[in-house]
Amino acid sequence: MDKISINEQFSLLKEEWAPKIIARSNDQSVRILKGTGELGWHKHEDEEKIIMVFKGQLTLKLKESNDITLETGEMYVMPKGVDHCPIAQADTHFMMIEPS
Amino acid sequence: MDKISINEQFSLLKEEWAPKIIARSNDQSVRILKGTGELGWHKHEDEEKIIMVFKGQLTLKLKESNDITLETGEMYVMPKGVDHCPIAQADTHFMMIEPS
Numbered sequence: 001m002d003k004i005s006i007n008e009q010f011s012l013l014k015e016e017w018a019p020k021i022i023a024r025s026n027d028q029s030v031r032i033l034k035g036t037g038e039l040g041w042h043k044h045e046d047e048e049k050i051i052m053v054f055k056g057q058l059t060l061k062l063k064e065s066n067d068i069t070l071e072t073g074e075m076y077v078m079p080k081g082v083d084h085c086p087i088a089q090a091d092t093h094f095m096m097i098e099p100s
Numbered sequence: 101m102d103k104i105s106i107n108e109q110f111s112l113l114k115e116e117w118a119p120k121i122i123a124r125s126n127d128q129s130v131r132i133l134k135g136t137g138e139l140g141w142h143k144h145e146d147e148e149k150i151i152m153v154f155k156g157q158l159t160l161k162l163k164e165s166n167d168i169t170l171e172t173g174e175m176y177v178m179p180k181g182v183d184h185c186p187i188a189q190a191d192t193h194f195m196m197i198e199p200s
Contacts, residue, residue: 001176001177002168002180003168003169003170003174003176004175005173006152006172006173006174006175007173023150023175024177024199025148025149025177025197025198026127026128026147026148026152028128028197030150030152030175036155042174047126048125048126049125049173050123050125050130050197052106059125068102068103069103070103073106074103074104074105074106074130075101075103075104075106075123076101076104076132077123077124077125077148079101084133097125097128097150098125098126099126100175
């Protein structure tokens, strides 16, 4: 495997809310995506997810607790089974690491 | 869980080559560490490891292929069973994600 430039990979993304897998490790996938606006409510019953912001700002609305707002350089682990709705400022870039 | 400021966590590290776990997700640990110089040869027989550089430059010497040099914003997945020796420029900051 070669090394990966994370910013170069972000620059190659063409569509919003279309995750791209840039690496795999121990059955986890490293996905990057960019987005603007609201994605919609959802949850992941059986898995946790690392979310890391590389550009912009991502708010994770949570039904049962205070919202989490991630700035560039901040991360959060979304617990299993928690309803959430991501809302991204214009052209926010973020990474998710979760089971493949 | 609260959100995590990655740079703040790096600023709290006191010792070199002393990883600190800042998060866990799906039985993987997110560790950060800072280092300068050479750590020594080693390998991980049964697990892969994501390595991501946040400051400085980290060279991964490999016995059986060309060295990998990671600059800030670059990542690499170290395969299982590969002998490697990390060499860090002064005060290099990096993250490793691997099984707990």
